Amino acid sequence: GKRAFIAGVADDNGYGWAIAKSLAAAGAEILVGTWVPALNIFESSLQRGKFDESRTLPDGSLMEITKVYPLDAVYDCPEDVPEDVKANKRYAGSSNWTVKEVAECVKQDFGSIDILVHSLANGPEVGKPILETSRNGYLAAISASSYSFVSLLKYFAPIMNPGTFLFLRHLLYPFSSSFKNIVKLSLVLISGGATISLSFIASERIMPGYGGGMSTAKAALESDTRMLAFEAGRKHQIRVNSISAGPLKSRAAKAIGS
Ligand code: ZID
Secondary structure, three states: OOEEEEEOOOOOOOHHHHHHHHHHHOOOEEEEEEEHHHHHHHHHHHHOOOOOOOOEOOOOOEOOEEEEEEEOOOOOOHHHOOHHHHHOHHHHOOOOOOHHHHHHHHHHHHOOEOEEEEOOOOOOOOOOOHHHOOHHHHHHHHHHHHHHHHHHHHHHHHHEOOOEEEEEEEEOHHHOOOOOOOEEEEEEEEOOOEEEEEEOHHHOOOOOOOOOOHHHHHHHHHHHHHHHHHHHHHHHOOEEEEEEOOOOOOHHHHHHOO
């Protein structure tokens, strides 16, 4: 079976949870990365059985989460963490939650993964029009919602099982006016590691209310998806995709006020 790491699960209302369930129903082993400040409540709710109803899979069994990793995807390594965050009670209670450390822990625990899901975003000023957004708010949105994916891919790609490239030859003869057959070669990456993130149409269209630099963050996420698919496809033989999601009443969506 495949092993999946889903970053951005802290309750049973969001996309990350739903994706985890679908993957579990398809037979995958589930690991999740939970934002450090939300870790305690998520783990205790899991243990108390609060999610048992929504953990139920189509065959009646309960989704098992093999391991919950504390994660803060705005920090790549311990040296990046400011003193006040280090000293914060919630953060001090957990360890190894920077992206690099989480990837190292997953490697130690399981060796490799097949699927990486990025289902996280944060824009502290999402409620403000971009014209009123501060530089800090804008950069924070990009850091948590866009660079977090670059960072996850950077540290997880080396522990992702690679796929193989397949050469496909398309014979275009019947449609060609030329006497000679036209043979087109294309390179298709099959099987192996796959990564996915969740975007939003506000990346390309005006969606009033999706402020604070979040529209910018999704545009960056989609642009990065193309570049990273090119780079990680060649370097690690893994796929990189993004889905533009529809509305879902998650915790994050409530912050948008939509
Ligand atoms: P969620 O609250 O379940 O997931 C977000 C997670 O990110 C939470 O678990 C947070 O704890 C976690 N998180 C925040 N900061 C950090 C951090 N620094 N490190 C680690 N974890 C962190 O909400 P969700 O399921 O809505 O969000 C998942 C993904 O879906 C995000 O990328 C969203 O931007 C994306 N998405 C959601 C929706 C939606 O409606 N819920 C839409 C499009 C994309 C959307 O916003 N019409 C209006 C709005 C929308 C669609 C249509």
